[in-house]
Amino acid sequence: MRKVTLFMMLVVTMTVMTCCSADSPYGDYFGMRNGDGMMNAGGNSSTTGELTSFDITLDQSATEPSGVATAYFPDEEDKLENNEFSTLVNIDMAHPETKTENGVEVTVNNGHITANHNDTKGVCYVVSGNTANGSFTVLGEKKYAVKLNGVNITNPDSAALNLLSSKRAFILLADGTSNSLTDGTGGSQKGALYCKGKLLFNGTGSLSIIGNTYNGIHSADYIVFNKGNNIYVKSTANHGVKANDGVFINGGLLNIEVSAAAAKGINSESHIMVNGGRTAILTTGNGIYDSEEREAKGAACIKTDSMLTVNGGELWLKSTGSGGKGINSDASATFNGGNVYVVTTGSQYKSNSDTSSPKGIKADGNISITGGRIWVRTEGTNGEGIETKKELTVTGGEVASYAYDDAINSKSTMTINGGMVFAQGKKNDGLDANGNCYINGGTVYAVSAGTPEVAIDANTEGGYKLYINGGTIVAIGGVERGASIAQPYDSENSWSSNTWYALSWGGTTFTFKTPTSGGSGIVVSASEQPSLQSGVDVSGGTTYFGGLGVY
Secondary structure, three states, X not given: OOEEEEOOOOOXXXXXXXXXXXXXXXXXXOXXXXXOOOOOOOOOOEOOOHHHOOOOOOOOOOOOOOOOXXXXXXXXXXXXXXXXXXXXXXXXXXXXOOEEEOOEEEEEEOOEEEEEOOOOOOEEEEEEEEEOOOEEEEEOOOOEEEEEEEEEEEEOOOOOEEEOOOOOEEEEEOOOOEEEEEEOOOOOOOEEEEEOOOXXXXXXXEEEEEEXXXXXXXEOOOEEEOOOOEXXXXXXXXXXXXXXXXXEEOOXXXXXXXXOOOOEXXXXXXXXXXXXXXXXXEEOOOOEXXXXXXXXXXXXXXXXXOOEEEOOOEEEEEEOOOOOEEXXXXXXXXXXXXXXXXXXXXXXXXXXXXXXXXXEEEEOOOEEEOOOXXXXXXXXXXXXXXXXXXXXXXXXXXXXXXXXOOOEEEOOOEEEOOOEEXXXXXXXOOEEEXXXXXXXXXXXXXXXXXXXXXXXXXXXXXXXXXXXXXXXEEEEOOEOOOOEEOOOEEEEOOOOOOOEEEEEEOOEEEEEEOOOEXXXXXXXXXXXXXXXXXXXXXXXXXXXXXXXXXX
């Protein structure tokens, strides 16, 4: 039970609009302009709380989160339990030997081992030992397993683990073991761990992969990570994890860091799906100009040429270079559950008359949020929090974006039907829809930088409009001029900074802390006549937005 105590009470009850679809008459707080109709210079807004300070770290000792969705496998054959690998072939990297064992041909060339199981079924290579100048290559016409059983491979000239069979490769991380794979800079390999076929990780051992020539892990097909995996990937030259046909994270601890210009932590030409586990990614490379495609590009923690789906687990994403992004999807981005935390600190990258702007989450297709938690903070110049080139829809979950530029932006329609939404633009709007903006339910707390920006903006210049049909609204900095509000609302021309307010209506109270600075005026709206109480003390209840809102 939350307790609200009034130190100082300022009850604000102004004109209340209860008629359906009433256009707002309050020009001062609904799209602010100066006397001659020209917009004033923009202001600045700032706030306090966890949104301003939470950070992203790699952590191989973290506890795997329990909040997971149903594991997804593109094919039933991808499940380890649906396979049997009982034909064991031992490979000792420290003492390599040429042999034929259980139908498998093993050859050695100066410490580099090649195994060919041809059409032998159920082969499991048990690999152990250390080498500073060697590699293990697999050929064969049948699916197979490679059990890493305390092995450390460094290959100065090419891939450390080179899986050239196009069949399924099950990587088994032996319980209680530590393993490492490192390539050098002397070859043209695609990854320190390269797989021509499907790459399926299983087991609870740990694996460290260092890519110095190109990617850390590269599959020409798809990759599946599973519960119990503990994998660290570092690439100094390109991407951390690269897959042509998809990346599916069902669980495990996955820590990735990349430092090359415009490098991606996880890069896929197809679907990326997260169902469980804790995935932490750090990118530090700056933007770069691609002369072939004639465009500026930035780094990204997660980049998909297709769609992104998050159903469970945790994503911890940080990009520090110019033009860097947390999530970059060329199609849709759907968030059904789990926790997503994103920080970008770089500024806009400019080259050859083109730019790459930092963004927390960016999708060229629709963004749909139905559940889970999403926290985003962008600190560098022109950094937008969440942006879609099409439509954005929120029906549930908690979304909090504290951004340098627009906090949440859609190039088309924005619809909020439910959930908890916080949006603060330090230099721009809170919510910004380039099409119509519909708020039908949920709780929306938005803050703008100040005139001419507004807390909730729709593209009136393009003939679009803001429609508030339901929900609970707090808009510091006002809402778009000409907004259609179909429920009671109040407005006031001033508010106190760093102050707890209680917004009450019909027996319900939402308390919120105001920012240290922001746009002039405040608009509130609820299903029944709202009232504001200033200077309250809050204890208990359910906290949202890193401590800025409580129910």
